[in-house]
Amino acid sequence: MLALIGFFGLFALAMMTTLDILLRWLFQWPIQGVNDVSAVVMAIVISSCIPANLAMKQNIRVEVFGAIGGARLQRALEAFSSLLTLVFIGLIAWQFVPYAAGLRETGDRTWxxxxxxxxxxxxxxxxxxxxxxxxxxxxxxxxxxxxxxxAQQG
Structure with missing residues (x-):
């Protein structure tokens, strides 16, 4: 559901950008603030797709070692890669909080x-x-x- 929200936001940005281009080209009348909307909405668009990506295991993988080492090694490597992904995503999420707080403290606004x-x-x-x-x-x-x-094998 979150990914649908993200894709709807991306679609809305694409339509707004297309309309802005058409209005500039045909009437020399741009839509004010398209870049502002794009700058803030893209953070939500991208981050809303990440949970679905992780749930469906749509990240890039290299399975050479697991294929060579057999099913047991493949499952162990899968668990290890899931742990590394968890650590990486956790670090990113951990840094988003102080970043958002810093933006609030400084009062940053769109242009x-x-x-x-x-x-x-x-x-x-x-x-x-x-x-x-x-x-x-x-x-x-x-x-x-x-x-x-x-446990099943042992």
């Missing part, structure tokens, strides 16, 4: 529309923390697969 920037980045931070929760579930599932197979 043309003068929208405060921090609420948008705060939503992006929430999305990243949801991604941490999702990746935690993925990691636990992958870890359980490693031990479940060992």
């Amino acid at each position: 043309v529309l003068a929208w405060p920037v921090w609420p948008w980045w705060s939503v992006a931070a929430v999305m990243m923390w949801l991604a941490v929760v999702v990746q935690s579930v993925v990691f636990v599932t992958d870890l359980m697969a490693v031990f479940a197979r060992r």
Whole structure:
């Protein structure tokens, strides 16, 4: 559902940009603030797609070692890569919070529309923390697969 929100935001940005280009070309009448909207909405668009990406394991993977080492090694490497992804996403989410707080403290605003920037980045931070929760579930599932197979074989 979050990814749909993100894709809707991306679609809205694309339509706004297209309309801006057409109005500039046909009537020399640009839409004011398109860059402002794009700058703040893109943080939410991107961060809202990350939890779905992690849940569906759509990240780039190299499976050479797992294929060479057999099913047990493949499951262990899958769990290890899930752990590394969890640590990485956790570090990113951890840094989003002070970044959004810093934007609030400094009172940063968009250039043309003068929208405060921090609420948008705060939503992006929430999305990243949801991604941490999702990746935690993925990691636990992958870890359980490693031990479940060992228990069945042993």
